[in-house]
Amino acid sequence: MQKAKDYLPRKASRLVEEALGDTRVVIVNGARQTGKSTLAELCLVSHSDVVRRYLDDPRTRASAEADPVAFLDAPGTMLLDEVQRVPELWLTIKHIVDRDPRPGRFLLTGSARLLGLSQLPDALPGRSETIELFPLTQGEINNEPDGFVDAAFAYGSQLQVIPSELRRRDYLALASRGGYPEAVRRTTPRRRAQFFRSYHDDIMTRDVHQVADIQRSTDMRRLVRTLAAQSGGLLNYSRLSSDLALPESTVRDYVGLLELIYLIRLIPAWSANATTRAVATPKLVFNDVGLAGYLVSGVTNDATTGGLIETFVIGELARQITWNQTMPRLHHYRDRDGYEVDAVLEDNAGQVVAIEVKAAETVRADDFRSLRVLQRRLGDRFRAGFVLYCGDQQLPFGDNLACVPLSALWTTAPH
Incomplete structure (x- = not known):
């Protein structure tokens, strides 16, 4: 021990x-x-x-x-x-x-x-x-309260957020570290990369074969790297099947196995009509953003950077709601008109806190576009909408709408 x-x-x-x-x-x-x-x-x-x-x-x-x-x-x-x-x-x-x-x-x-x-x-x-x-939260690593979700439901956009000294490069560094205790303890990127390499090899050679008989492990490895590059995006089995030249049934089976061993998480789509959730397209995220970042190292563009920051935020939310008092359900939102919200938290009373993630240090009114659409559709059920961004302070952007630093996830007290 x-x-x-x-x-x-x-x-x-x-x-x-x-x-x-x-x-x-x-x-x-x-x-x-x-x-x-x-x-x-x-x-x-x-x-x-x-x-x-x-x-x-x-x-x-x-x-x-x-x-x-x-x-x-x-x-x-x-x-x-x-x-x-x-x-x-x-x-x-x-x-x-x-x-x-x-x-x-x-x-x-x-x-x-x-x-x-x-x-x-x-x-x-x-x-x-x-x-x-799950892997460690930032609050567990830094002995912070990890109270954003409870505070958001309790106070809406009026919750009290501590100004942040972190910027985009700092959040990317935290994301690349991930939350596995052994990776957190390693102090250099080279040593951390060695951990992720060994971890990935163990998962592919041991854990996968404990739960299923995989005949072609190279196909599974290709899929894992492809999914890492798409972490934070919608899961499209047909496109994956075409890109990897694999039967769609095989892709579905492999994705199920990766979820079974906690490598990935599928975030279901949200709708005001509960019967539509099961058929809507889920979002896929890696359970540890550091591992996802390692698997796409060398592939740096706005899409992968934005996907890693979103994976980082969703990971913090997903872990926090496993032990907080509110215990909401986590979804994402997307409609036929192209409006998307990265995270939708719904409590047992039907109240909703909606969150957009921006990998930028500034926020514009247009960044609240999808949140406002969801707010109009939900009416009184809409508790608050937040844009989490890489800037330093909390700012109001209308009734029950605000931007807050990403660090608010772990530095905010629950009550």
Whole structure:
């Protein structure tokens, strides 16, 4: 486990500790190298009778496969690390917690969306809770409040934002660093690039093959690099199929696998009519902008730069809403007239906070064009609209509309 002095506290730790207090099976799910094992270990420090099993050890894995019942026999809490490696344990876990309903019976970690794996014979409805762990937020890295989403819903465009000293080049540097703890600790671009190279190779040679039988790994690698160059854009399966000379069905399968192992995220389209969301075109973003930047290094233009800044912002929003109080749903907006909004956050009451991202240090009234269209269509449901940009200050641009620095995402207090 990481030394305590190197550990950056995670906001998700509170969620894990709360779940262990009232839920039989707690699952910490997320990409490789996001700190799941360390988080799980630290959340069990105060627990007694903890048994730890690490399934990346071949001997431990062989024991689990040979006799799952004996392997899982323990009086207190059992930590099972990398549980997706032994799907045979799933039914035995269900059997045990059905007969011993004490909370905190199992703490599982996995490097794939476990319930999406075809090898798993059954889910654990009513018995489990999943906490997703993503790369570090800027707030976690810098010990900032990470409260923008809660503040936006609480105060609308009147939220209080701290002026920023960061500029476009600074945000691009933060984006290129990404949020994997190991990448954050490395202090030079060359060493960070070496981490991303090794990480990408591990994902392609290990994680992908854990969840599917990929016959032509070179096709998957080509797809990943192509998607990195398009991160922040709409997902067009037909165009990808044509560009890569692959069947569209193969592209769809590969994209599903990449989402399963937390390499990418699909942001669904938003509409006032809920029935249209499932058929509208999703937006694709990498879960770590640093990895996306590494994969497109050498390809520098306005499109890739804008896509990386948008990926950076959406990543911060997506991580923040996994543990904040409001817990809104994240979408993007696009209509037939060409109006687009990069992020649409909708809470359970139907209130909407809409966000446009600009990779520029200045803002014009025209940058609010799509936000105003959405505001007119939503009426009272429109809580606030923001343009997040690379400048230094918060400025009003009309009723419930304002521009704020990108750093407001992590420096703003929630209340």
